[in-house]
Amino acid sequence: GGNHLGVVNDVVGVSDLEMQQIATDLGFSETVFIDWTDSALDPAVRIFTPVDELPFAGHPLVGAAWLLGTLGPVPARALRTKVGVVSCSAHGDRALVDASIEITEVRDDVVEVAALAGLAHPERTMRLALPKSYLMARFATFDDVEALDPDMDAFGDVFGFTAFARDGDAVKARFFAPASGIAEDPATGSAAVALAEVFRRWGEPEGSVTITQGDEIGYPSTIELAWMASSTTIGGTVRHDDVVLVP
Incomplete structure (x- = not known):
């Protein structure tokens, strides 16, 4: 994983x-x-x-x-x-990063996300710049997120598309960034930072959640996310895998 x-x-x-x-x-x-x-x-x-x-x-x-x-x-x-x-x-085996970076653009309720998702309309959407452009879409259930089959050709100038659902302090997320050679990412810290800003903008100035991601592609991952009014922290468990010599 x-x-x-x-x-x-x-x-x-x-x-x-x-x-x-x-x-x-x-x-x-x-x-x-x-x-x-x-x-x-x-x-x-x-x-x-x-x-x-x-x-x-x-x-x-x-x-x-x-x-x-x-x-x-x-x-x-x-x-x-x-x-x-x-x-x-x-x-x-854990590391934390204070990822309190500037959000340079926010657009709420981006309707074109439905076409990207290839599903029924999500509950709510937002577009953020960190400075790359992130399209965030909240769906009703974890099953909705799991069933996503996005149209990779429809992303346009969007760097990454995050689909998520939340149940209390648990979040299920998927992240797609085909323009950067990432069809689907198993764990995306920058998308977690964007998610913290989404929660702030939607009326939750502070909180914490555990994000699960990557199950659909066989690399289950977990990100711990905490935020306050002006700070965001991400972290997780890290394991040393291998050392290779770069020619």
């Missing part, structure tokens, strides 16, 4: 094109590259999908925070991303 992540712990001498090629060759939803060039600052991170670079993604930050806190070379208190600095921590 879980969402595989590639972590390259030293990018000295590695070009942007080489980073992209490594991410493409690994084929994971994301590969994160850690840059220690400026030793006076917290490490910078670059995040690549198999086809492009992302300014922000939650799952790679959780994985990078855990790796640095567990395997080193030194624990990181914060990571520098292209949308700002996020604080992080790792304890045992």
